[in-house]
Amino acid sequence: MPVEWQPVRQSRTHELVLQSIEEQVFTGKLRAGDRLPPERELAPVFGVSRSALREALRVLETIGVLVAQPGRGPDSGARIVRNPDDALGRLLRLHFALGSYSLHDVMEARVALERSSFAAAATHAVEEDLDEAGVLVHRMSQPDIAPEEFNELDTQFHVKVASGSGNALTSTLTAAVRESVRPLILRALAEVDDWSATREQLNSQHLELMRLVRTGNGEEAADLAELHIRGFHGTLVVEDRTGAEDGGTA
Structure with missing residues (x-):
């Protein structure tokens, strides 16, 4: 042979x-x-x-x-060193921009990650993590906060909850997924008709998420986290698909 x-x-x-x-x-x-x-x-x-x-x-x-x-x-x-957070976020953002992943893929990945992290945080988060997350929510409630600062604090809030879940990889992935669509989120926030109402709605959900995590209601927190993500992130997906049908780009 x-x-x-x-x-x-x-x-x-x-x-x-x-x-x-x-x-x-x-x-x-x-x-x-x-x-x-x-x-x-x-x-x-x-x-x-x-x-x-x-x-x-x-x-x-x-x-x-x-x-x-x-x-x-x-x-x-x-x-x-061990510093994967920023590097992974940059890499994922480039791949998203190049079309490796759709906006729908990103949203579904974020839903899966954050359902898990909020449910786990209700069991594992220590008081220090919850207090720091609460401070971020309070800062987001300021009436004069600009969309860009709000988004930065919003990202920190979700990553802080993920770190409170006890899974460091979940925290890193949450930050990377958020970073991958940051330009789109910033643009969408800047274009909302009523920024004050949008800010209040998003932050009221943050407050309720904090309450559910603090009281140990993990499944309810996971359900609300999914609703929270699909509510705003879902509008980006609709706009992305509409733009694609019209020949536009994200």
Whole structure:
């Protein structure tokens, strides 16, 4: 029986560097807080050029597992970190903008995440988390608050509840999903006919969500969270579909 040869995948140099660093992380030889050797020392170890090494380090910095501090001294150089929140949000926002996911997909993912987080928060959230979430709701109730600030506080509120659920990944994903559609939400808030009435309606639901979580009514909180998301986020989906039918874009 003849041998069936398969093409060998050719990796670019910086991908080989990435693979090597990933292996060090997976084996526990590199941990969060560890500092990588200077480029002039690390490049010869890998047997690559400093430009290839920099390319690999830039990829790690983009995905939120490395921070590079230029200059000299004990705080300079590249350090392994755990900072997935912003990186994942940027990545998801780009994929949404490129059409990888529809607005309906984003809404359904958000509903699933936040039903889970509000239900779990009713059982697991500590008083400190609930107090901080309550402060955010109070700040959103100010009559002179602008839509952009309201949206920022709104995001913080939902992420805080998610972190109170006891699941760090749920919190990160909630922030990323919110970030992916932030430009659309800001535009929709800026275009509402009666901003004051919209703000009051959204925040009255926030207040009720807080009450349900504090009193341990997880299922009711999950139901209201879904209603809350579908109420406003759902209007974006309708507008998106209408725009698509008219030949427009989101």
